[in-house]
Amino acid sequence: MNLLDRTVEFTAALRRANVPVSSAETVDAARAVGAIGWADRDALRAAFAATMCKRPLYRSAFDSLFDLYFPPRIGDGVVLPDEGGPAGEQQPGEQRNGDPSELTPQEIEALRRAMRDQLRDALLDGDDEKLRDLARRSVSAFGAAQNGPGQRSYFIYRVLRAMSPETLIADLLAAMLGDDDRGGLEERIARQTIADRIRAFEEMISSEVRRRMAEERGIEAVERTAVKPLADQVDFLRASQRDLVELRRQVYPLARRLATRLTARRRLGRAGRLDFRRTVRASLATGGVPIETKHRPHKPHKPELVVLCDVSGSVSSFAHFTLMLTHALREQFSKVRAFAFIDTTDEVTRFLRGLELGDMMARIASEADLVWFDGHSDYGHAIEVFAEKYPDAVGPRTSLLVLGDARNNYRATSAAVFRRLCGQARHSYWLNPEPRSYWGSGDSATTAYADLVDEMVECRNVEQLQHFIERLLPT
Incomplete structure (x- = not known):
């Protein structure tokens, strides 16, 4: 396969990973490569990224696939001496027969200690080249396992267990800091530096394992698991803690846009009060017939928002996201009231002020009154409690935002009460984290609620x- 064919396959892989790359951008990439050549791999990566990555969001998927389709080396990456020529210097972990499994347990332990000493020095110096070389050699030495005759698999956890970079933190801190620097800003900076370098080394190991597995099984078999979903496509119900950290960064600009759209929708959706004098003056041009009425402009204002969040265990990751969104929205609206519920409802607005997100979630879990009977979702009772305890929460200037999966455990829906709440609100929207194909199945009460709100939206x-935010403002 020539390099042009490999570039076309790389473009197809990016598209499969939901990275949008047009045909014109592929041509631009080929022209860029024609200008810089194939000899410098880092320059090649930069050229492809500049022409194919429209947003920083796509860079992680791009880098993972680039390393698969344009690997820095093949096999163990060991340059063997020519027959009869001088042998090159052999590093620990590089076996001339290519089979580290032939070492005795004592030799393996000695090799592990030697490579850990090298890892400590490389982390202390921050030498990326040495770290890449150590990642390659550690995968060769500790990551392989025989699956059968002539078949090998590589495992990241085996390499990390052997190298244990996190156990070197104490030694690295002792080498980087003096006794006077302990416990202060210098130590915090040093710890962060060490954590970043260890994380980079672990990613180098992951990349090396993916490259080896691509050689063993084929690129197409590995790329499906090598590329994580893009940050804006991570399913809320399956989001990990690391995913939630990335989501937090994206929530605040979304909150600003949502506030802007709701304000514009209110401004366009209802005319101001009739201006009688301007209407009469305009009618003089049509013989005194008021064909076109004139209205006073709206007074500028920020809309009011009421958020009703399901925080039950079945949607725990989505609940984290909804609370992040609510926390961000409080800066965009003149008045935000937040309510959480499981089988009863409590106002949690007080937890939004002056708290970090983690502290807010911890206090809601420990202090809010969210369980009435058995701690399983009960939308009907939660809606009734909300309407009874907080009758002034929803008014004609309010946008009501409900966030939950509507899984009601076959209990009463209190649809009549919810209809009245939606009728009182200026707008009412429901964001549902379940796929639309699941709505109405099992204990889902979406059929009872979907027609009562302005729109129930699939929001996974x-x-x-x-x-959804883009649709709020008519084009």
């Missing part, structure tokens, strides 16, 4: 939330 990830 940030991308769908963005589309």
